[in-house]
Amino acid sequence: MRRIQIIVNNGAGTGQAHRVWNETQCLLRGYKIKYVAHTTRYQGHATKLAEKISSMKGDNPIYLIVVGGDGTLNEVLNGITDFDRVRLGVIPTGSGNDFGRNLKLPKTPKESLKQICASIRKDQRGEELYRIDLGQVSWEGCEKSRIFGISAGLGLDALVCKKALHSRLKQVLNRFHLGKLTYLALTVQSLFTMETANAKVITEHGGFILPKMIFAAAMNLPAEGGGVPMAPEASPEDGRLSLSSASGIAKWQTFFLLPFLVAAKQERINGFNIREENGFRVLLDKPMVLHADGEYCGDVTRVEFRCLEKRLWLLHEKEGD
Known part of the structure; x- marks a missing residue:
């Protein structure tokens, strides 16, 4: 070998x-x-x-x-x-x-x-071998676009990821093998203090508006943040990203809707949306935090997410093979 x-x-x-x-x-x-x-x-x-x-x-x-x-x-x-x-x-x-x-x-x-x-x-x-898609994110002022395997996102999920990077809570929970609970705790903490932004999303099939956007996550895989199913049907083999978003929802109401998100029932709630496309451009009226696979990228107003189809060979079997 x-x-x-x-x-x-x-x-x-x-x-x-x-x-x-x-x-x-x-x-x-x-x-x-x-x-x-x-x-x-x-x-x-x-x-x-x-x-x-x-x-x-x-x-x-x-x-x-x-x-x-x-x-x-x-x-x-x-x-x-x-x-x-x-x-x-x-x-x-x-x-x-x-x-x-x-x-x-x-x-x-x-x-x-x-x-x-x-x-x-x-x-x-x-x-x-098993081959999967990857994602790529670029933003205004970036010298080089960033590749992601799981997700890249704006708003709440990115803010939580940024806080988790240096969270003492995460260090404590990791000792008890409960590190994934960090993201849920920080989500609740951040929800009431973060600012929303108005967003315009552009795709090759048209555009749409996300008023008072709380988050927009471009998902290559179904879950992020310790297993939260942001886009339950997302697949790394279809040449598309799933943009999961929450907008136009009062923050106090979002708090009570979090269990639906964790239970992968968000599409039943008005204001939660999932769209599948090869790519998305997002234009914001004020800066929001951006992450790629939980790594902080910056506070940005213009972002582009793109799917890199069948980019990565894995030394692992596809589930069911």
């Missing part, structure tokens, strides 16, 4: 990454798998490592494993320079792990490595 490249974030999941990585190394040695491990040392380092790895000379496939959370994975996606050569595997260690949860990826290092090795053998036999 060709040597595997591994990017490791030992800080993901507030410490549990050390345990997962130690277990993974023992398994790799037991399976006699040759690998090179690259440990991240600072924010953004995974992007530089992925860029270096994916730019290696040659025409052979590059087998790359990410041991980390959704933030590390997003950095890696934004560092890959040659998606045609890279085959990506994920061993999750973060607190949210929305990427793995959405795609029903294995939860343990042993199960993950078993699936990754089987996919590598499949690839070397010339059989096609």
